[in-house]
Amino acid sequence: MTDLVSHPDEVRVVSKRFGKGATNIDRYLELDGYKAVQKALGMQPDVIVNEVKNSGLRGRGGAGFNTGMKWSFVPKQSAKPKYVLCNGDESEPGTCKDRLIFEHDPHAVIEGVMIAGFAVGSTTGYIYIRGEYRYLLEIMQKAIGDAYARGFLGKNIFGSGRNFDIYWHGGAGAYEVGEESALMESLEGKRGIPRIRPPFPAVVGLWGGPTVINNAETLASVPHIILGGADWFANLGPPKNGGTRLFCLSGHVERPGVYELPMGYNLKKMIYEVGGGIPNGHKLKAVVPGGSSCPLLTADEVDVSMDFDSMMKAGSMLGSGGVVICDDTTCMVKFALRIMKFYRHESCGWCIPCREGTDWLEKTLTRFHSGGGLKKDIDNIQYLSENMLGRTFCPLGDAAAMPTISIVKKFRKEFEDHLQGRPCPFEKEGKIEQLPVMAV
Amino acid sequence: MKFSDQFEQRFAEMLTHYPTKRSVLVPTLLFVQDEVGYLSDEVIEEIAQRLDLTELEVRNVISYYSMLTTRPRGKYNVQVCTNIACLLRGGEELLEHCETKLGIGHKGTTADGLFSLEEVECIGACSWAPAAQVNYDFHENLTVHKMDKVLDEYKKRATQ
Numbered sequence: 001m002t003d004l005v006s007h008p009d010e011v012r013v014v015s016k017r018f019g020k021g022a023t024n025i026d027r028y029l030e031l032d033g034y035k036a037v038q039k040a041l042g043m044q045p046d047v048i049v050n051e052v053k054n055s056g057l058r059g060r061g062g063a064g065f066n067t068g069m070k071w072s073f074v075p076k077q078s079a080k081p082k083y084v085l086c087n088g089d090e091s092e093p094g095t096c097k098d099r100l101i102f103e104h105d106p107h108a109v110i111e112g113v114m115i116a117g118f119a120v121g122s123t124t125g126y127i128y129i130r131g132e133y134r135y136l137l138e139i140m141q142k143a144i145g146d147a148y149a150r151g152f153l154g155k156n157i158f159g160s161g162r163n164f165d166i167y168w169h170g171g172a173g174a175y176e177v178g179e180e181s182a183l184m185e186s187l188e189g190k191r192g193i194p195r196i197r198p199p200f201p202a203v204v205g206l207w208g209g210p211t212v213i214n215n216a217e218t219l220a221s222v223p224h225i226i227l228g229g230a231d232w233f234a235n236l237g238p239p240k241n242g243g244t245r246l247f248c249l250s251g252h253v254e255r256p257g258v259y260e261l262p263m264g265y266n267l268k269k270m271i272y273e274v275g276g277g278i279p280n281g282h283k284l285k286a287v288v289p290g291g292s293s294c295p296l297l298t299a300d301e302v303d304v305s306m307d308f309d310s311m312m313k314a315g316s317m318l319g320s321g322g323v324v325i326c327d328d329t330t331c332m333v334k335f336a337l338r339i340m341k342f343y344r345h346e347s348c349g350w351c352i353p354c355r356e357g358t359d360w361l362e363k364t365l366t367r368f369h370s371g372g373g374l375k376k377d378i379d380n381i382q383y384l385s386e387n388m389l390g391r392t393f394c395p396l397g398d399a400a401a402m403p404t405i406s407i408v409k410k411f412r413k414e415f416e417d418h419l420q421g422r423p424c425p426f427e428k429e430g431k432i433e434q435l436p437v438m439a440v
Numbered sequence: 441m442k443f444s445d446q447f448e449q450r451f452a453e454m455l456t457h458y459p460t461k462r463s464v465l466v467p468t469l470l471f472v473q474d475e476v477g478y479l480s481d482e483v484i485e486e487i488a489q490r491l492d493l494t495e496l497e498v499r500n501v502i503s504y505y506s507m508l509t510t511r512p513r514g515k516y517n518v519q520v521c522t523n524i525a526c527l528l529r530g531g532e533e534l535l536e537h538c539e540t541k542l543g544i545g546h547k548g549t550t551a552d553g554l555f556s557l558e559e560v561e562c563i564g565a566c567s568w569a570p571a572a573q574v575n576y577d578f579h580e581n582l583t584v585h586k587m588d589k590v591l592d593e594y595k596k597r598a599t600q
Contacts, residue, residue, distance in 0.1 A: 002568060002580070093523045093562040131470055131507045132563050133537075134576035167457040170467040173507030175561065189465035189491075191504035207459050250525035250566035257567045292524055292562075322566060324525050338527050342561050348504065 002100060005257030007274045011236060013228075013244045014220050015260040018104040023139055025146040028107045034152055036223030040115045041160045043226075048119040049299050052222060054230035056242025060097075061087055061178070061215030062291060062320040064308040066240075067222075071212055073202035074120040080209035082122035084113050087183055088129040088136075088216045088242035091175040092291035093112075093342060094322025097258050098216040102129065102136035105220065106143035110153070112219025114164050115226060116212050126166050126206075127216075128187060131172040140168050175346040179394040180213045182348075186248065193350045216261035217246060217321075237263025241307035245321050249275045252327035264307040271302060271325055282327035290319020293399030295406035316406070331426035332411040333418055336381075336404055337365035343379070343400035354397035357388040361404060371421050372435030378415045382408045441486040447471055451490075461491045465501055469508055478512045506561070514549045514556035516594045518542070519573045522559055525566035534570050535559055537584045541591065554598055555591070566597075 004019050012018075021027045028034070040048055053068025074082060086109060090098040101109060112127035127144075129137045144166055147153040155163050174192050176182045182192035184206050205211020221243055225233045234242040239262040239387065247270060249256050254276030255293055261270065267289065271277065278284050284299040289306070295305070295316040304314045311318040326335065344358035361384055385401035385408075392398070417425050421437050443451075454464040468487065473479055479502055488498045504506045513589065520538055523567040535557075539545055542555050549556045565571030568580035572587070579590050 002578075090564050091562055094525055094566050095562075096564045096566045096568075099564050130564070131467075131505070132573060132576075135578075169457075170470060172466050172470045172505035175504050186466055187463060188460065189462035189501065192502055248567050250569055251528040252443075256569070259465075288524065323567070324528070326528060330528065335524065335527075338522070338524055342523055344507075345561060 002096075002103060003257065004100075005205055005255060005259060009269075009274060010260050011262050012219060013100055013224050013233075013236070014101065014105075014108070014246060015258075017108070017415070018100060020104075022105050022107065023103075024144065025107065025143070025150065028105075032227065033107055034111060036226040037114050037157055038415075040118050040164065040226050041158060043118070045119050045121060048115060048226070049231045052119070052225055053363050053431045055223060055225045055233040055238050056230075056237065057218065057221055057233065058241065059215055060217035060221070060245065060321065062092065062293070062317070062341075064318060067214060067218055068205070070202065070214070071116065072106065073280055074122075074210045074212060075203065076121065078121075078210050080207070081124060081208055082120055083206045083211045084116045084120070084122050084125040085183065085187065085206060085211055085213045086113050086125065086127040086216055086219050087178060087180070087213055088127060088133070089171050089174075089178040089183060089186075090133075090216070090320075091130060091178050092293065092320045092322055093339075094248060094250060094288055094291045095320040096248050097252075097321055099133060099136060100246070100258055100418065101216050101220050102133065102140060106140050107147065108141075108220040108223055110143060110147055110166055112222040113166055114153075114157075114215070115222050116214060116219060117164055117250045120212050122210075122212070123163050124167075124185060128171060128177075128183060128280065131170055134170070137168060137170045144168055152338050175395065176348050179396065183213065183395060184211065191348065193348055193359050196393055209399045209434070215320075219257040238305065238307050238310075241309060245306070245318075247306070248322045249325065250323070251288075251325040252278055252330070254279050261306070264305045264310065267297070267304050267306050267323075268302045270306065270323065275325070278325070278327045280327075282329060284325065285328045285330055286326040286332065286335075286417055288322065288324035288326075288403070289316050291322040292319075292324070292338070292342065293395075293402055294319045295402050296410065298410050303424075317402075319413050329426065331369070331424055332407050332414045333365065333369045334424065334426065336407040337362070337369050339403050340365050340400060343396065347396055351392035351394075351397060353388045353391040357384055357397065358400050360384055361400070367435055368415065368418055369424055370432050370435040371418060371423050372437050373415070373418055373420075375419060378408060378412060381415075395434055441482055443472065444475055447475060462493060465491060465493070465498070466505065469498075469502060469505075473508060479508060479510050484510075488588070512549070515554050515598060516574050517556045517558060519558045519560040519563065521561070521563050521565065521569070521571050523562040525562070526570040527544065529569040531570040533585055534572065534582055534584065537587060538572075538591070541588065
């Protein structure tokens with residue numbers, strides 16, 4: 001069981017049943033469980049779609065697309081079956097929120113999948129959970145089984161004459177599978193290679209049928225919108241950024257943890273008040289605001305609202321809610337290298353700019369961190385990264401490039417401090433093998 | 441090949457969940473690996489046959505997923521995360537400590553077959569970093585001292 005934290009500024013919507021034993025279906029029912037599904041059964045599909053659209057709910061996986069809008073792209077008539085797919089392949093470094101949802105409130109995800117299904121005219125949902133989260137797959141298996149046993153899933157749900165099936169599905173270790181088209185490939189039993197779009201999954205998805213794919217947190221928000229209303233949800237955050245978010249504070253922060261805060265909460269306040277500031281008298285250096293694929297913010301840039309539009313304006317992204325905080329003892333070259341090592345490892349190799357780009361960048365950054373870098377490499381890192389942007393089937397290439405570009409731009413001096421055989425100023429002497437400076 | 445009743449039951453049930461047989465492949469490979477220890481040639485042949493796939497098609501899928509392995513591993517696979525959130529809170533030191541204590545490197549296995557070690561990417565424990573997984577169990581907010589206790593505990597469990 002993971003440790004739960006709390007702060008007075010929290011607004012508990014998605015996390016309101018955390019720590020309350022809601023994995024037990026009777027307890028869940030006591031806590032307003034399955035009321036949203038029953039209400040939604042009496043609503044016209046268009047009304048559900050509009051309600052979610054007007055709530056300002058945007059994709060919690062990172063892209064931040066309006067959820068109701070996404071649902072409205074699913075054609076009303078389809079020769080092939082339609083599907084709802086819950087993305088629980090949480091793997092963006094810095095992000096550990098869906099884990100809590102599955103651990104504490106699995107039935108909320110089930111309700112979200114069902115309501116999405118009612119909205120788009122689908123009767124089948126899949127809940128995909130990453131392979132490492134085996135205990136959560138077991139929790140979800142039990143929750144689905146309990147829902148079937150009560151007649152909440154299966155045939156004639158709640159005596160409505162309608163049917164709905166949900167199946168669990170487990171991954172086996174792959175970051176890229178969190179990308180929607182790779183997720184479908186994986187569910188179909190293949191390598192998680194992305195598909196070219198268009199056609200978008202809403203039109204041609206799982207086994208060729210129209211498919212709605214939403215993040216677990218997005219779907220877990222839906223029942224609350226159905227019960228509380230679009231206006232209530234929308235007003236929790238700034239315009240067009242409805243609701244709350246599970247922010248995962250990690251790194252150099254006094255009180256790390258997952259906190260549910262209103263959309264638009266100030267990042268500086270989040271770090272210093274909610275998270276308790278930087279430990280051991282150190283100073284803030286940089287923040288990854290929404291998972292490792294987001295451009296980093298410097299200490300001077302953190303006075304910003306944490307909503308999709310404000311973060312975009314600030315030159316970064318709200319992403320998946322993973323807030324990773326770096327103090328002034330952090331070597332940004334090493335940080336960039338660790339991020340690139342990850343993307344090189346996770347790149348499937350399908351698109352050349354990503355496959356080659358991440359490999360070259362990892363090599364260049366390794367050499368740099370070991371004191372073997374050349375001045376021209378600084379611009380070369382940026383050049384290589386920029387040439388990956390928008391040139392791949394899925395955004396993994398962008399995800400590798402964006403933080404790297406921001407680190408080179410914002411912390412150029414740290415790269416210069418590593419130049420011409422100088423050892424990393426942040427590492428203990430002799431800790432890294434010194435590489436020779438390459439001949440020009 | 442003979443697998444456990446639990447596996448067979450789940451496998452049969454899963455086949456009813458999807459419009460195509462092949463869709464069960466990824467979770468099935470992990471479940472079978474949990475029983476056999478690794479995806480041996482015999483396992484691959486068996487799964488391919490059951491799902492009307494070629495062995496190559498199964499191998500292509502195996503090589504994509506980082507949790508799947510075609511080589512035997514130790515009874516306890518120690519997976520230490522060194523991605524950014526863990527890096528900032530001592531993930532690398534933790535990995536180094538495990539390497540020294542177990543006397544093996546990345547993807548190595550101890551001579552007694554008890555432990556394997558792996559440096560892994562983000563396991564979703566960022567707010568409780570540094571973290572490691574031993575098989576499927578999460579161990580969080582680790583220190584070198586706590587890690588020692590964790591490893592000793594598994595060692596004890598194996599000899600009981």
